[in-house]
């Protein structure tokens with residue numbers, strides 16, 4: 227694919243790094259790593275879908291640049307984002323005698339990135355790592371900003387760290403083999419950036435969605451780069467989520483609870499946060515007077531992107547979902563806090579929402595549906 231390479235910088239003082247975005251970048255992995263003054267030995271962690279497609283190119287590029295890589299392949303999908311897989315990775319790293327100067331390359335989607343990043347943050351008390359995201363979701367969101375971790379049965383991402391990569395390499399060509407459903411799931415995070423930060427991006431998506439769904443190379447590069455710029459700006463101001471960074475969680479309180487209470491994997495992350503963002507837009511109307519027409523535009527864009535816009539729940543499912551929401555990391559002092567929209571392109575975080583309103587939104591009546 228002939229696209230201009232774009233570079234976005236994540237400004238975090240001594241932990242600053244670059245995100246490269248473009249076609250054919252996998253072949254440049256070794257050369258870019260060589261500029262970072264890393265050790266010679268490295269482990270490429272990938273999954274069973276991505277490995278057969280892209281590991282050979284990644285390994286060849288690393289070898290050509292003088293590195294000595296080993297390949298670690300984990301199962302694909304959300305259920306692999308577990309302490310069990312972390313343990314298996316530690317065992318492989320130790321058996322290959324990787325040392326402190328060695329580095330890890332996360333080659334895959336958000337699951338591999340979060341998992342391998344957590345392994346890198348903790349193995350030998352931390353080894354450097356490089357993100358090579360191969361899903362749209364990972365390129366625009368999870369590979370940037372240093373949130374790494376795994377799930378517990380009790381909830382998503384409950385074990386983790388803030389641990390920044392040394393480099394993010396987004397090869398847009400890899401998106402060509404991504405299943406359509408996964409591409410659409412990534413669009414949920416892309417649309418999120420429009421809602422939380424950039425009305426012009428939201429409008430662009432409204433106008434050019436069909437072209438984006440056809441993977442138009444120029445548009446794709448521009449959109450991925452814009453999302454990375456927004457994430458870099460936000461993370462650069464609030465790396466550890468003491469305030470502003472919370473806006474990136476728009477729609478995630480309900481979204482994470484959907485993923486958790488239906489069992490990881492039934493709803494893809496992007497699908498769950500599509501429903502979550504529409505719900506958050508509706509709560510924004512009720513709590514902040516967000517305009518009904520704007521909430522309708524949001525619902526319409528998710529719908530056109532082929533994402534689920536609602537969920538129908540039995541009362542048992544509703545209770546489970548509310549219980550899962552209360553275990554979310556964003557709960558403080560027992561209160562669930564929401565990110566709500568004031569306008570398209572402008573959101574506020576830390577908003578208290580009465581539980582009855584959430585229950586009502588989820589289609590339930592207050593008395594017997596409240597959480598035990």
Ligand code: NAD
Pocket residue numbers: 273274275276279302303304307334335336337338340360361362363364367368369370371372373374382383400401402403404405408411495496
């Ligand atoms: P994923 O990693 O499960 O990838 C989706 C599927 O596509 C997998 O089956 C994978 O094997 C396959 N795949 C990946 N790249 C491919 C390619 N190029 N061609 C063919 N198949 C390919 O899912 P995801 O949507 O990338 O990431 C979701 C995860 O990211 C969730 O666990 C979520 O919590 C996490 N996340 C983290 C952050 C963060 O800031 N760390 C942000 C958003 C989401």
Ligand code: GLY
Pocket residue numbers: 367368370371373471474475
């Ligand atoms: N995806 C949420 C964050 O990175 O903060």
